Amino acid sequence: MNFKPASPFLLAALAVGLAGCSAPAPAPSAPATASASASAASGGGQATGASSGWQLVPANGAAAIKAAGLQVLSEEGSAEHYHAHLDVLSDGHSVPVPAYIGYSFGTDGQPNGISALHTHDDSGIVHIEAPTAGLTYTLGQVLTEWGVLDGSGGAPGSAHSSAADWQAYVNGVKQPGNPRDIRLKAHDEVLLVHGAAPATIPSSYSFPEGY
Template structure:
């Protein structure tokens, strides 16, 4: 389990790749999950799925969440997300739900966030019982909901298929509640022969 962030310590010390805005910045808490456990761990960054950290405050607000000065410690659990396009993994960026200042150092964090590119989604909330959704994570990421080409990060959700723990989920991609240790696969186009049904979370997660 990673150490709790505080504004004076880890958050303020973490330098993000804000200037490039072409991919994920360095992680604050690298996962020890084996690379073989998830197809997304070997993904190459896709430019249209890249994370624009500079826009994080607005996207976090759009998701209906607050920017905190430290991770919450009331509810704490994790889910895992794989994104596939024609069966090939798309990297889930590090630092979704994390804000940075002009000095490129992290200065705030949402209760819903990522630390690295393993696809592990962290829910660390100061409020008990709050339900977080995949739609909120996609909003914080800034993908899937625009008017770009289908199947791209700037495109709509049309054509995407959602699986949860190996089973197709038909109730709506944005409405999916994130639950502890769920393995979530968001797939566009040709799906792989086998849909990932679980993820080997590190001990303590």
């Protein structure tokens, strides 16, 4: 589903209270650029095109935010503000993490709300900008807002396979259990892998200044 770039006035409103982050860029309808660390780890291969099933469905935004146990806010919060980074590798192919995860959209295709947990662009940077301090945010909530790895069907390693069949690394360290349970912390580099692990596991991510 294609949708129009958001009004710069609305984006400015959604960015109220934001410190150290740039305003969201217009959302791509079918992201085709993986983050640099995942691309390097996978040798540059990418899961491409709408048929991959990884694309964001804007019409589901509000429902996905609520399914993740989060609220649709009118603006980003300022009581809690930090960032993590997510890379996804499916059987040696890097999967782009799309812009506008955690946004709701109106019937006109414009964003009309945002959750405390969201992405501004397809860099893989996950923003936590919450109105209440001290709450826990998880990788599972990001995946729910994205609408992927929900176990609803598909071949192993595909967009709707079970997250329990994937392996996660945080800051280069292999994590036990279901990746959905991983708690996101400031400046974490999270790598989600299906299939053989890459030869190089990223242990950090170079965040922009101010992040």
